[in-house]
Amino acid sequence: MSLSKQVLLKDPTNTLHRQFKNDEFWQKIPAWSSVTRAEFGDHKWQIKNTLVKIDQIQKVLGPRLSDSFYRDMLGGQKITPMNIRITPYVFALINWDNPIDDPLRKQFLPIASQSLPDHPFHMEDSLSEDVDSPVPTLTHRYPDKVLFLPTTICPVYCNYCTRSRIIGGSTESVEKDTYGANQTKWDAVFDYIKKNPTIEDVVISGGDAYMLTAKQLTYIAESLLAIPHVRRMRFATKGIAIFPQKILTDDEWVNAVIAMVKKARAMGKQAVIHTHFSSPIEITEWSRLAMERLYFEGVLVRNQAVLQAGVNDSVEEMVLLTRQLSFMNIQPYYIYMHDMVPGCEHLRTTLRTGVSLEKAVRGTTAGFNTPTFVCDLPGGGGKRHVASYEYYDEENGISVWTAPNVKPGKVFTYFDPIHCLNKDAQARWGEEKTRQEMVQSAKKRSGH
Ligand SMILES: *Cc1c(COP(=O)(O)O)cnc(C)c1O
Numbered sequence: 001m002s003l004s005k006q007v008l009l010k011d012p013t014n015t016l017h018r019q020f021k022n023d024e025f026w027q028k029i030p031a032w033s034s035v036t037r038a039e040f041g042d043h044k045w046q047i048k049n050t051l052v053k054i055d056q057i058q059k060v061l062g063p064r065l066s067d068s069f070y071r072d073m074l075g076g077q078k079i080t081p082m083n084i085r086i087t088p089y090v091f092a093l094i095n096w097d098n099p100i101d102d103p104l105r106k107q108f109l110p111i112a113s114q115s116l117p118d119h120p121f122h123m124e125d126s127l128s129e130d131v132d133s134p135v136p137t138l139t140h141r142y143p144d145k146v147l148f149l150p151t152t153i154c155p156v157y158c159n160y161c162t163r164s165r166i167i168g169g170s171t172e173s174v175e176k177d178t179y180g181a182n183q184t185k186w187d188a189v190f191d192y193i194k195k196n197p198t199i200e201d202v203v204i205s206g207g208d209a210y211m212l213t214a215k216q217l218t219y220i221a222e223s224l225l226a227i228p229h230v231r232r233m234r235f236a237t238k239g240i241a242i243f244p245q246k247i248l249t250d251d252e253w254v255n256a257v258i259a260m261v262k263k264a265r266a267m268g269k270q271a272v273i274h275t276h277f278s279s280p281i282e283i284t285e286w287s288r289l290a291m292e293r294l295y296f297e298g299v300l301v302r303n304q305a306v307l308q309a310g311v312n313d314s315v316e317e318m319v320l321l322t323r324q325l326s327f328m329n330i331q332p333y334y335i336y337m338h339d340m341v342p343g344c345e346h347l348r349t350t351l352r353t354g355v356s357l358e359k360a361v362r363g364t365t366a367g368f369n370t371p372t373f374v375c376d377l378p379g380g381g382g383k384r385h386v387a388s389y390e391y392y393d394e395e396n397g398i399s400v401w402t403a404p405n406v407k408p409g410k411v412f413t414y415f416d417p418i419h420c421l422n423k424d425a426q427a428r429w430g431e432e433k434t435r436q437e438m439v440q441s442a443k444k445r446s447g448h
């Protein structure tokens with residue numbers, strides 16, 4: 001960010017959130033220097049030119065990619081649990097003059113030099129989604145709502161994905177049992193929901209709803225709407241953030257979304273979209289136009305993002321993100337503490353960072369547009385407000401939590417990244433026995 005922008009952002013009355021990037025930014029990518037606005041705005045062009053290999057990145061950037069950064073990306077591929085997949089739109093928004101510090105590059109293109117060893121208590125299925133799963137592709141943790149994962153593919157792959165164990169294809173470091181959209185598996189899910197009348201709310205995630213065809217989306221929506229006790233559905237997609245062109249030009253898909261929303265409304269039910277903008281850098285005039293289309297059609301969109309070091313962990317950027325989303329009629333819903341999954345220790349922040357940002361953001365805009373900062377507890381305790389821990393040993397980075405409505409009687413722990421602790425605490429974490437003692441001691445002091 002430029003210095004003048006940083007100074008402006010500190011003024012609480014600034015109106016930067018009303019400005020939307022609208023230049024031909026993609027033409028700075030050597031291979032796309034003559035791509036027109038109409039071509040770049042076509043969802044088919046975006047899909048055709050989506051990048052899935054380092055070699056392709058090297059080709060489109062040509063002389064703008066240094067040898068050392070190229071090697072750093074190759075090194076990143078040996079460690080990351082996620083495949084590469086980046087839409088040209090996101091790729092062109094990366095500042096290729098300084099890719100090391102770029103928030104978008106950090107999310108989609110890991111480099112070896114920034115990688116850190118995983119936390120000793122990290123887990124592949126950190127949220128215990130597979131444990132709380134009564135039928136394949138469904139997680140039932142809360143009394144009245146379920147999480148349905150109909151597909152494991154996405155229009156982009158985020159290297160910090162909480163479901164890196166199943167999303168995208170296998171990588172150099174992880175073998176995955178991925179599955180495509182499979183209607184027979186879905187029917188078992190609908191059956192389960194039918195038989196459990198307490199379920200009112202279905203989250204359709206993945207994977208990403210952008211990758212469902214219009215037909216599949218309609219099939220899922222109609223199957224769920226036909227169940228009398230289902231009142232609310234949310235389709236999760238990062239698409240609006242990283243590929244707004246689809247909303248503007250893929251009429252068949254958008255019309256399926258609009259039809260589903262209208263049908264739900266006519267039945268007195270709710271169908272909405274949850275999207276995933278992480279930082280203001282991802283917002284452009286394309287985002288504004290995509291949201292304008294959805295808003296005029298009565299499609300409600302909410303946002304959930306993950307708090308990440310060097311991506312959105314400053315007060316100024318978090319406030320700008322919140323205001324800019326609100327301006328586009330996207331309701332900021334959640335900011336998550338980073339899950340303790342493999343390959344993203346460098347992106348995690350301390351719990352204190354989450355609590356401080358929550359304090360700083362609250363009061364800057366309408367309460368209904370103020371995101372709730374939550375920690376989704378490792379081990380399946382569900383989402384808790386960041387400041388509602390039972391005990392926080394900040395020096396050793398250990399917080400203790402309970403989840404009375406989800407897992408009564410059970411005690412949960414979340415851990416700050418070790419590299420953020422002082423040297424003495426880091427040394428304590430180096431010893432297996434001391435580690436266990438510190439956790440036991442924190443639990444004891446919490447009174448649980
Ligand atoms: C997040 C989540 C939900 C939805 O929770 P909300 O707090 O209503 O957004 C439902 N089921 C599972 C398993 C989840 O992880």
Ligand code: SF4
Pocket residue numbers: 153154155156157158160161162163167206207208238
């Ligand atoms: S879009 Fe969502 S599900 Fe897909 S890789 Fe990113 S975080 Fe994971």
